[in-house]
Amino acid sequence: MKAFEIQTYLDGKWRIDSVFDDRELALFEARRVDQGSRYSGVRVIEENYDESSDLTTTRTIFRGSNLARRQKAQKGAQAIKAHGSASRGAGSRERQKKRRPRQNQKSSNYFIPVLILSVLVVAGLAALYGLQALSQLR
Template identity: 30%
Template sequence: MPKSDEQIGIKAMMSQAVSFEVDTYQNNRWVLECVLDDKDMALSTAKRLYDSKRFSAVRVVQETYDENSNSSRERVIFETTVADRDNRAAKARQTATKVDRSERQPLKKRPRKTTEQNPAKKSGPSLWVLLLLFAIISAGGLGLLVYVKSL
């Protein structure tokens, strides 16, 4: 009696074992933390380890072992690093402070100063003129005092 496609598929699935490794990055190498049979549990464990901020990176590796060929395949299904965490935090800060620029008026440009423009003229007498006037008035007053005293 020939086997149906469903029976062949079930037998093929039974000959494969799937496990999920949770690895952490420590001292410049990946370290195996635990092996789980449940994908969701492995992902939540990896996220919990990563959120503890004790590791610079965490990953989940799905390993599929084929009993028929006595071989296994590995595939990274989740990986995150400190750079990912920093990027997410920066993006959250950026969206929180983002301003609606649609109603913003364009900036007005300042007029450029050219070398042909006359420098601003000062109003009133210069310091040297004031000092000269002070000296003349002081000398006249001193001369007047000497003349009055001699009388």
């Protein structure tokens, strides 16, 4: 009997994600999981169980790692950044020094809710006054 386990690597531990009977389906799902950024590694383990001898043999049929892709992307980004900063020259450095730092002001988001509450209170008082006036007409 054959079974295919998809195992994912996260926080220093391999965990069984899912188990399939079909090899192609397991490989397809492992590639799909590997394309995402949720896990740093994924692998597919093929397990063969022989009922007569009660032995299980395992082998890895797929390994994927986001770590290698991330490192390659970071190296490319660093190369672009280094090339871009070298081509700018000293003029951009002077401009960067003249920029003022943003002030860390706490913006108050209470104005709109207080305004809405005030309008509702005024509308409620106006409704009460109107009902009072209507009741005195009779």
